[in-house]
Amino acid sequence: MFRFLKALGLLTAAALGAAAVPVHAAGDLLVAPTRLILDGSRGTEVVLNNIGSEPATYRISLEIKRMTTAGGLDEIAEENVTPAERAALDMIVFSPRRVTLPPNQPQVVRVGVRVPAGLPAGEYRAHMLFRAVPDAVPVAEAKPASTSVSIALTPIYGITIPVIVRVGDLGAEASIGEAWVSEGAGGPAFNFDLARTGNRSVYGDIEVTRPGVAEPLLVARGIAVYPEVAARTVSLRVPEEVAAKLQGPVRIRYSEDREIGGGTIDEAERVVK
Template sequence: MLRFLKGFGLFTAAVLGVAASPAHAAGDLLVAPTRVILDGSRGTEVVLNNIGAEPATYRISLEIKRMTAAGGLDEIAEDHASAAEKAALGMIAFSPRRVTLPPNQPQVIRVGVRVPEGTPPGEYRAHMLFRAVPDAVVAASEGAKPASGGVSIALTPIYGITIPVIVRVGDLGAEATIGEAWISEGTDGPAFNFDLSRTGSRSVYGDIEVTRAGAPEPLLVARGIAVYPEVGARQVSLRVPPELAAKLKGPVRIRYTEDREIGGGTIDTADRVVK
């Protein structure tokens, strides 16, 4: 069974009752936590768990991704990386780089950081990629010989997931402002959209809650909404069922709060009329 939640745009958008996911899932791999912040001196751990029925091998690497105004993440080749992006790759160390996990067997990936002396204050970020290695590749790397007597071609999907690894140097701060909100219709169904702008020297990250006066519960909850320093603003677009899209139209209050693990304080609140 495939459970795939897209990378940095990971969110859970649903009627109240859907909790934040504590781990990302790709294929049969679970990864926790979904976001790592390093203060420039102390390391941490990321835990992998194979929830499938067969052993699986995963390769771990770092890559550079940049946020777009639409909220997506573009992969950037190292040749086209900025000085800060290259610096992030050099600061972050991790081990091991390849693991084979039996079913229901967790594995700890140790993540460390070394900030060179004289590094300018700022937020430095790379994305840790966990990618499944197909059985055929594993067999070939272990010296297995291909079967004789013919040629066969098999298309094997390769699942991967990324989590941001953020290094913060110096005393950084940021603020965010919620802009206009609206419902759009697309080929995948309706979506609840709003603009989210950021100022300051670091990213913002948190949860969105949409409420209406007189309603006992929030209409919509979305977890893990971020704006990275490379963009001053982005559009957040959350697909919703048609019946929920109809309920969201009209006057609502949108509240953006910090991640609950760091206190859940309010970042911004806005009253909007959704059209």
């Protein structure tokens, strides 16, 4: 239980009162941790928690997603996966594949990997999907014939987390590019380019500060660049008052996840327009 609560702490971030973080929660389901890295030596686990007031059932499966240069993740149909993506689907094992969670009762899903002999060095990734299974709806009592048509829509919630298998001696570096503030239909956003080199993904936290100001203007957790893209644009929604403060000279620091030491990956000074 302590591990679950500790992982949930990673789901929070502040940007002068505004959150700019990928939150792994949907409906009444919380999932922790938000990513897994396996090296073949031992397995790990994911903890699920139903924070609703009624029992809920979830189906667990693996799927392939590819990052876009805009930072999104496109779902890839199974017939279109590459050999490396197929290898990820085949080597990642987990149990159970379906769970029914009573309210506020954590459930452990055990995850392991079986790396086949001769697998080339590299980073292999699939995404674990936790999808709600809607309750069965009783057949309504027969009603008089009618010419009208009624449609009921039931939302089906799902969460995905990356499961990464690293084989061999891998490394990567990242560099921060240009930064700017934009205005969109959903409000202002702080944007910057993030490039990656090497044969694995990079992952970490972003902190934006202003010269002479101790308190960060913006903190964002869990920013990744996956191997299928050499660079991506990071876009973080911010309130109007934060957007105004972000314009001008700032320092952007990209650091490793705090769980592995928080070392600096890259740091850059930029003048934001």
